[in-house]
Amino acid sequence: MGYEHAESFTTHTPLPKRADTVSARISPAGGLDVLSRNEVARLRDASGSGLHALLRRCALAVLTSGNISDDPRSMFEQYPDFDIQVLQQDRGIKIELTNAPGQAFVDGQIIRGINELIVAVIRDIVYVSAQMEQGAFDLEDSVGITHAVFEILRNARILKPQIDPNLVVCWGGHSISRDEYEYTKQVGYQLGLRAMDICTGCGPGAMKGPMKGATIAHAKQRRRNNRYIGITEPGIIAAESPNPIVNQLVIMPDIEKRLEAFVRTAHGIIVFPGGVGTAEEILYLLGILLHPDNAGIPFPLVFTGPAEASPYFEQIDRFLRLALGDDVASRYEILMGDPITVARSMVKGIDRVRNYRLETKDAFFFNWALSVPFEFQQPFRPTHEAMRSLAIHRDRPRHELAADLRRVFSGIVAGNVKDEGIRAIEERGPFEIDGDPVIMQALDALLQAFVQQQRMKLPGGNAYVPCYRIPGGRRSPAVKA
Incomplete structure (x- = not known):
């Protein structure tokens, strides 16, 4: 996945030459609760205390879904006159787009998936802002922060109570080699054949590949209601525009809550090759798993990539063992060049998670038992x-x-x-x-x-x-x- 730093080590790939733009007034798709007049006013407010700049930035990232660039500035330079307004109507709301990227439309009609992701942007911005303003989130201690993460995910309808554990979070770089990208697709395909859903940081590279592979496998298995969850945050969404496969998007307020959302919702995590940002994520997760309170909690963690990527994980493994002791390796597996074995290992690990949750009467959809220390939640x-x-x-x-x-x-x-x-x-x-x-x-x-x-x-x-x-x-x- 690679969070705020992962993209810093890639060469800047310019966006394609600006294509035609489209101005349209659209009805929100995918379900959006009615908004109050105050919420609509704040979304339109371009002052420092308003939400319009944040809405515009996140919406433009969604509308340019599929572009490969790690420079958010180029996106705004390409569409400087883009604007979005949420309008109050007698029967609900309308979304007015001005000079929006033409790639988001087909014959003048916005692509439904993009429409749904714009609705997710509005939903999360409004909800988090309202909760913060009302003081509904207690961010002064670890328990309060975890509850805030839960409430945001619940409001986004990410938490599904009637589903057995099957959500695999995939991390890795957004700028990886072609062979590494193809490998992520192969792993996603094997996971999809085994009825696993995929959650990533929602961008390209190692965040897109597993979803793409899983879509083919899910289609072969005639599986419906598949979940391709993308978890992002305002600081990086412009550099990691949601890939077109994401069908559930949630925007967390900051990186730390984004990371906690991953580990709370994941039933297992697969890490593909990346850069320094991926190494940071590994240390974040291992720091949590090494906490004494988490010693007995099963949490499958697999490092994998094509055989030629072995040096990346060999070096990380060597560093982790030196710094944290050889037994740190008991918290992860390194499986290179074998997507089938990776998928089978993850399924077995998730079976252990399921049994543990049943024994402890913990929720399948949110890992309440996992202790995330306060220092891991602080920027x-x-x-x-x-x-x-x-x-x-x-x-x-x-x-x-x-x-x-x-x-x-x-x-x-x-x-x-x-x-x-x-x-x-x-x-x-x-x-x-x-x-x-x-x-x-x-x-x-x-x-x-x-x-x-x-x-x-x-x-x-x-x-x-x-x-x-x-x-x-x-x-x-x-x-x-």
Whole structure:
């Protein structure tokens, strides 16, 4: 899937030359509750306190579904005069689109799937905004945040109580090789033959492939009511426009709630090759699974890809074992080049999940039993002060160390490729990390592997140079591309 950082390491693929635009007034499809006058007014309000800018950004991403670009700015440059308005009508609402991308229409009629996703955008923006404004979400402790995630998913009708566990979340990069993409389709196909539904970050690459494979398998099995769930958030939807297969979209308010939504709804997770963002996601999930409260909870986790992608997971496995201990590998399997074995392993793992939920009387549709510590739910802004406060030492509890390792990745990404982080490094020098030198050198080796595998492309093709140092003058060596 690759969340906020995963896309930063791909070359910018420009959108196609602007095609014709269409202006239309459409009726919402897929079900949308009536809106109050206040909600409609806020959706139309373009001021700082209004929701119009957010609605416009998310709607344009949906209308350009299928485009492959990791630069959200190019989308707005291509359609600077696009606008969307929600209009109150006697019998409900209408959606007015002005200068919308023509690709979203066929003979002047909006494609139904795109219409449904626009409705999902309006639904989630209105609901989350209203709940926040009313103080309905208690975001001051872990339990309150989890309940907020549950309420957003329930309002989006993602939680289905009458379905046995069968939801497989797939993570991985949105810019992967053709062979890796074809492999994700093969895995999705095998999962679909076994009646599994698919949930991803909703974008292209490893987020689209499993859905595409599953659609063929579901059709062969004459299976109906299939779920292809896309979970995103406002900060990245423009860079990861929903792929055309997504039939249930939910926009979480931020990345941390998006990640928690994945692990709460998943009955198992498959990780395909990606980049640093995928490695961050792995550390997020393993940090949760390593928490003592989660020791007995079954949660199938499989790392997989075509045989030629083995070096990616070999390097990650080596790093995880060094930093978190060899027994961390008991929480995941590495199965390369064998989609059938991957699917069979996932089905067996989900059978264990089903039995556990029955024994503990936990819900099939939401993993209430899983403990997600408060520190995993809090946003991390990688400043010099925040990075200096991280303690990367192997004598810490492993789940705490995993949480800080994930923050290290966030800081390294920001310091190398994000404007704010690059400026901070230029002004104040490298981030200081109070870390175990062995772990820091292993981290360098991991990043070097990403560079060599062309999974970490820096602007201008420059060599990767660490943007951090260890206090006391110890510094990890530079990594050359």
